[in-house]
Amino acid sequence: MPVQSQFQSRPATMTVATARRYGGPEVLALETMPVPSPAPGEVLVRIHASTVTTGDWRLRGAAYPKGLRLVGRLVSGLFRPRHVVPGVTFSGTVVATGEGAARFAVGEPVFGGANSGGHAEYIVVPETGAIAAKPMSLTHAQAAALPFGAATADHFLRHLGQVRGGERVLITGASGAVGHAGIQIAKALGAHVTALTSPGNIDFVGGLGAEEVIDYTRQDVAEAGARFDVVFDTIGHLDFGRARGLLRRGGRYLTTEGGWREGRQMLVPWRRHGHVLRFGISEPDATQLLRLAEMAEAGKLAPAIERSFPLAEIARAHEAVETRRRRGVIALDMRPSSGDQPNLAAA
Template sequence: MQAITSRSYGTPEVVHVEEIDTPVPRKGEVLIRNYATVVSQAESTARNGKDPLARLYFGLARPRFPVLGTGFAGEIQSIGSAVTKFRVGDQVTGSAGPTFGAHAEYVTVPENGIIALKPAGLVPTDAVAVLDGALTALPFLRDAASLKSGQSILINGASGAVGTAAVQLAKHFGAVVTGVCSTANLDLVKSLGADTVIDYTAQDFTELGQVYDVVFDAVGKSSYIRSRKLLKPGGIYLTTVPSLPILMWMLVTRIFGKTRAKIAFTGLRRAKAMALDVKFISHLAASGHYVPVIDRTYNLKEAASAHARVQSGRKKGSVVLTLHDPGE
């Protein structure tokens, strides 16, 4: 099979397409013919190797996971022994999890892993796009923030994959949403349901005098120090980007002060919980209550260009890779 690999750290030019062995499903696993996947910010970070904290996981000297990719949408081609939940021919979607491997034409996943039947009304490219940001945004809003109807939330980076998901999920939960993005993306964020949109190129959202129950920094470009004046008493600042300062403030605010700082390592949750989230998000999209936001779609041979697009920081929503045509 063909797979997208990065066997050294560096620019998008280290990304190549290679012929590698097709995996064989072991006991309790299914083999999926993968129709679509995404290149996320996490995979861009893993590939460039510049983040020292990330290198602790992805490999100090060289990449531990030469085939990246988590999201998949495809058809089960074969099953290992003892598989009872799925059958050959099932259309499925989900995540390969923290060991990656979905940037390939075929991927194996445990039947008890992060996998669910794909709703019939959801095409593969949309299926991977909705999971791209929502599998991160959902546990941040629902679990870390316990976001409730009527509460207010500011989302920084509201036009990216996690941000567009957060806007839609926050509205689904009944929150009053303020989105922060660039001029070019104001209409997009408004169309997703944001009640107020702030253009960060024209205004500093930390200096507008508004306060919120939750500040969700979906791109990790702000900080608790800058954002804490935006929080109501009991309010929570959330960030998706791990750093020593946020880990310190998590500990400090747990004991002192009237506001909290938190980070959630959403990709390390239990597979059963994530599989339930895959099902919830997919059905929300299939029913028309969640809109997939796709910046651009690339084919397998254009993988380096897809990485370059993500690295540019200008994408809206998700960058999708197509690996097989479902009609083939």
């Protein structure tokens, strides 16, 4: 079966963002590259929106957590980025399918995650990979936020933390891309949520469903007492030593900022109170994305977009992410040009 395409005349080139060396946002540039063709079992997606994530910032600047810098460089490229085109999320429309690819139809809105290539006008991905039909209830920018922020929160809370109904969960960095999704996912799991955030975000996180909000500028969360079953630290605000004082017997401390120290601590049996430390890497797959899409359609999960930048302003988007002070997600708007088919431009 030959490639099926929505193009009357397929564009030869596309605009992409590139990072050919490590450094600050200034290393990002726009370049022109050929539009890829889908191989057998692949789909070509015209990207409408992507996001700039904490992972994108870390990969661009080789800004890895303490103790993991050498390992990070070995993975992402010792002297320069291994993947020239950054971007780990996308949402858009299938415009071509390779031979044998039948999971998605040409013209179908989809979203997904990839190791790289999301900050481009087009991306080719395996149809069996981390890709799913876009929830109709979400915009493309919101759908693009699911494979990173929401998928990370889902992995930590559902899998690593095994949060159950009636448990009490504390989430730090509660207004960020992972944190604000974590509030909604913990609520969907039936937990009582306490959010730790700054004064300007109290109403925001409360509106997402947090039953209690702690302003970290006015109260030291370490004084809250041992009343949580799970502490989910999304920004490295707490270490395990401080977090243990907040945990009930058998409580779990989850951190997205794990390094060598946390790895060593995981090996220590904290038998006295049964406390557990867990961290890891979230790698979304189609099953998880389908679950998140179902939550979105059920009204239980809606990513908040703080601001959307055009691809030409990707450096500014990285600067916004690097502050680590945001309300929701920073998105990239890569709507199709007027040269594409009209229905590809639907938001």
